[in-house]
Amino acid sequence: MIEQFKEQIRAAAAQQRPLRIRGGGTKDWYGGALAGDILDTRGHSGIVDYEPTELVITARCGTPLAEIEAVLAQQNQMLAFEPPHFGEGATIGGAIAAGLSGPRRANSGAVRDFVLGAQLMDGKGELLNFGGQVMKNVAGYDVSRLLAGSLGTLGLITELSVKVLPRAFAETTLRFETSEIDAIRLLNTWGGQPLPLSASCWHQGVLLLRLSGAQAAVDAAIKSLGGQVVPDADAFWAGLREQRHAFFAGEAPLWRLSVPSTTGAIVLDGEQLIEWGGAQRWLRAPADAAETIRSAVRAVGGHATLFRGGDKAAGVFQPLAPAVARIHERLKTAFDPSHIFNPGRMF
Numbered sequence: 001m002i003e004q005f006k007e008q009i010r011a012a013a014a015q016q017r018p019l020r021i022r023g024g025g026t027k028d029w030y031g032g033a034l035a036g037d038i039l040d041t042r043g044h045s046g047i048v049d050y051e052p053t054e055l056v057i058t059a060r061c062g063t064p065l066a067e068i069e070a071v072l073a074q075q076n077q078m079l080a081f082e083p084p085h086f087g088e089g090a091t092i093g094g095a096i097a098a099g100l101s102g103p104r105r106a107n108s109g110a111v112r113d114f115v116l117g118a119q120l121m122d123g124k125g126e127l128l129n130f131g132g133q134v135m136k137n138v139a140g141y142d143v144s145r146l147l148a149g150s151l152g153t154l155g156l157i158t159e160l161s162v163k164v165l166p167r168a169f170a171e172t173t174l175r176f177e178t179s180e181i182d183a184i185r186l187l188n189t190w191g192g193q194p195l196p197l198s199a200s201c202w203h204q205g206v207l208l209l210r211l212s213g214a215q216a217a218v219d220a221a222i223k224s225l226g227g228q229v230v231p232d233a234d235a236f237w238a239g240l241r242e243q244r245h246a247f248f249a250g251e252a253p254l255w256r257l258s259v260p261s262t263t264g265a266i267v268l269d270g271e272q273l274i275e276w277g278g279a280q281r282w283l284r285a286p287a288d289a290a291e292t293i294r295s296a297v298r299a300v301g302g303h304a305t306l307f308r309g310g311d312k313a314a315g316v317f318q319p320l321a322p323a324v325a326r327i328h329e330r331l332k333t334a335f336d337p338s339h340i341f342n343p344g345r346m347f
Contacts, residue, residue, distance in 0.1 A: 001044040005156060006125040008039055013123055013338040021152035021342055023062055024089025027098050029308060031151050031345045032316055041093055044158060052077060056116060058161040061093025068092055072164055080108040080165040084241050093157045099149025102241035103199035103210070106191075106261075106276035108165070112148035117161035120147065120154070123336035131161065146331070152342040154335040168198070168212035170219075173236070174227035176207040180265050180274070183207045187277040188262050195221045201240055202274040203247055210237060240275070247273045250284065253310030255293055257281040259302030266296055282307075290314050317346060 012019045018036030028034060045062040052075040059068055065085055072078055082102025083095040096118075099111050117131030120143070131144030147157055178186065183202040190197060196213030208230065211218045222229065230236070239245050248254065257266065261278040269292075270285035285293060287310055297304040303318035320328060328347065332339065 002121075002127065002158065005039070005044070005121055005158070006127075008037075009121060009123065009156065009340070010125040012037065012340045013125070016338060017340065018343045019340050021097070021156055023091035023094040024064070024087060026085060026087030026090045027094060027100075030098060030100075032312060032347075033344055035343050036340070039156065041091065041156070042089075045091075047071060048159065055164050055166075056161055057164055058117075058159065059092050060159050061091060061157050063092050065090040065092055065095055073167075076167045077164045078167050079114070079162065081105055081111050081114055082108075082241055083111065084243070086242060092160055092162070096148050096160055096162075097150060097152045097157060099151075103201070103237050103275060106200070106279055107198050110148070112145040114163040115144050115148050115160065116163055118144040118147050118157055119159035120335070121156040121158055123155060123338050123340055127158070128155075151345045153332060153346050155341060168196075168214075170215040170217075171198070171210065171212045171234075172218050172222060173230040173233035174209045174211065174222065174225060175230050176209070176227045177205055178202075178207050179205065180272070183274065184262075184264060184278045190225070191261065191277050195225070197277075199237055199240075200275060200277055203245075203272075208233070208236070245273070247271065247282065247284070251309065252284040253287055253289075253306060254308040255283040255285055256305040256307040257283055257293075257297050257302060258305070259297060259300050263300045263302070266300065268293060268296055287311065294318060315347070320347065 009019065019039045020034055020036040021039045021041065023041045041062040043062060044060045047057065047059045047063060047068065049058040050071060057068065057072065065083060069079065082104045084100055084102055096111060096115060101110050115131070120128045120130065122128060147154060180202060187200055196211050196217045197209065198212035199210035201208045209227065211221050252270070258280060263278065266281065268283060268285060269289060270283050273282040283293065290306065294304045305318065306312060306316045
């Protein structure tokens with residue numbers, strides 16, 4: 001497959017023809033408009049190396065996420081950033097390129113925090129190794145982590161080494177009835193305490209809190225926090241990760257608001273759901289509210305992404321500051337001088 005990738009990339013560069021890097025296609029809706037001939041990664045699949053005692057797994061880009069998670073589960077381990085699949089065909093390459101994390105992100109870390117190494121084929125068809133293979137680019141960036149969330153705009157990720165973590169011995173979900181303002185206050189208070197928090201969700205006056213860790217630690221937290229124990233809550237958290245929760249149903253544009261966790265209630269038209277201890281807020285808003293949303297979120301030091309639906313013509317992601325935009329452009333040109341990879345997918 002590597003030789004096929006190389007030939008397709010070099011031909012596209014020579015003809016100035018864009019390429020759309022695609023695995024299972026489960027996140028085709030995310031980001032800007034799609035363009036270019038499909039470069040299908042699914043044939044480059046398989047786990048290259050997995051050493052449970054070292055907490056590292058290495059796999060080719062087209063390896064299904066489900067396959068990786070099944071292998072890890074046999075050793076009672078997991079991808080701690082809980083990547084959403086959004087479909088049965090999701091691949092590890094697509095998960096890293098999309099850079100999306102699930103409910104555990106606020107307490108365990110983001111996608112980029114678990115990428116240890118990567119192999120990348122650039123716009124010249126050259127295979128580069130980063131991270132575990134010690135090579136970095138001349139600017140000194142940690143390129144393997146830089147690829148997380150790059151949406152395939154820097155090149156074709158062919159192989160990844162990812163850190164994994166043991167599953168918790170015990171896990172319990174607590175339910176509290178509380179207002180939005182009080183929920184944010186409680187989450188920030190609890191976040192500063194030695195509690196085994198692993199996820200949170202507030203919606204329509206109900207706050208759910210997941211505790212994960214040693215049985216003694218979880219039991220002590222339940223005694224300290226109170227609340228009502230929710231039985232069999234795994235399905236809820238999986239549904240939240242995959243956006244099967246009722247909040248995500250419907251045609252109204254879905255916005256993802258990333259703000260400091262201490263930010264109070266953001267008053268905007270539309271319904272909200274709050275995750276990550278207050279740092280991630282989902283908003284179903286009117287179709288014509290883009291500028292109002294971005295202004296409100298910018299005012300509190302955050303940024304807003306048009307996650308699903310709506311008019312993408314105004315841009316999916318918050319516009320970059322000029323200096324940051326120049327860095328993005330230089331990186332893009334360094335890795336993809338012909339600008340053939342996923343044009344317009346980010347900015």
